[in-house]
Amino acid sequence: MVRAMNHKSRLLSEEALTKYRIELLVKGTVVIGPQILFTQDELAKIDQLQAEIPEEEVREGDAGDSHNVFVKRVRIDPPGRAPSNANGAAPGQIMELLERKDRSFALRKILGATSDYVIRRCQMHRMPPGSYVGIHLDAASDPDFEYSVIVQLARDFEGGEFVVYPSGYEHQVYRPPFGAVLVTTCRVQHEVKPVLTGERRSLVYFCSKRSGANRRIIESSTAGL
Numbered sequence: 001m002v003r004a005m006n007h008k009s010r011l012l013s014e015e016a017l018t019k020y021r022i023e024l025l026v027k028g029t030v031v032i033g034p035q036i037l038f039t040q041d042e043l044a045k046i047d048q049l050q051a052e053i054p055e056e057e058v059r060e061g062d063a064g065d066s067h068n069v070f071v072k073r074v075r076i077d078p079p080g081r082a083p084s085n086a087n088g089a090a091p092g093q094i095m096e097l098l099e100r101k102d103r104s105f106a107l108r109k110i111l112g113a114t115s116d117y118v119i120r121r122c123q124m125h126r127m128p129p130g131s132y133v134g135i136h137l138d139a140a141s142d143p144d145f146e147y148s149v150i151v152q153l154a155r156d157f158e159g160g161e162f163v164v165y166p167s168g169y170e171h172q173v174y175r176p177p178f179g180a181v182l183v184t185t186c187r188v189q190h191e192v193k194p195v196l197t198g199e200r201r202s203l204v205y206f207c208s209k210r211s212g213a214n215r216r217i218i219e220s221s222t223a224g225l
């Protein structure tokens, strides 16, 4: 029994993982409920570590899209360079927590990979009232981004819905609760609606099968020739 467990996720049954996998394939987005991928203790640890990371205000996205959000960088993925953890001890500790074996195994199954995905970029968002993230495509930041994983870190806020716009389908509106994890493909446009009251906070990471330099600059310079 114990031996069999070694090859499985301790977080979820094979059946549950398959159910999430299918929903992600069919809809492009899936929400994994609270207390499944992250325990309360892990969320508290992330909260404690993030206090040490400096915050910047971001008003423009990588593709000129409009945002209004406070960002803490955990792992950066600059064009033309390989991803690296942001300075200081806390980013490395958050990455270590995200990459724990059971969680990586469960995510790999949900994302449908035979080998581990790498986390190319990771950041935390704080959105007081009036903040929003305009419509954008995550793959515009890095063409190798495949899935974004968004952990909900706040309980009390209104607005801030996550809206996806699959081409040829009705848009979908998500309001995941505290501790839930929303996984979405980086090839579908989406936005975060303005926060109305309270404060929305999230931890966002972008997964890819490729670990080399961000190919964004190379692609755009080729396009310009």
Ligand SMILES: O=C(O)CCC(=O)C(=O)O
Residues within 6 Å of the ligand: 125, 133, 138, 148, 150, 162, 190, 191, 192, 202, 204
């Ligand atoms: O904070 C979030 O919920 C995700 C925002 C987003 O779409 C992004 O960072 O690409």
Ligand SMILES: [Fe+2]
Residues within 6 Å of the ligand: 136, 137, 138, 148, 190
């Ligand atoms: Fe996004």
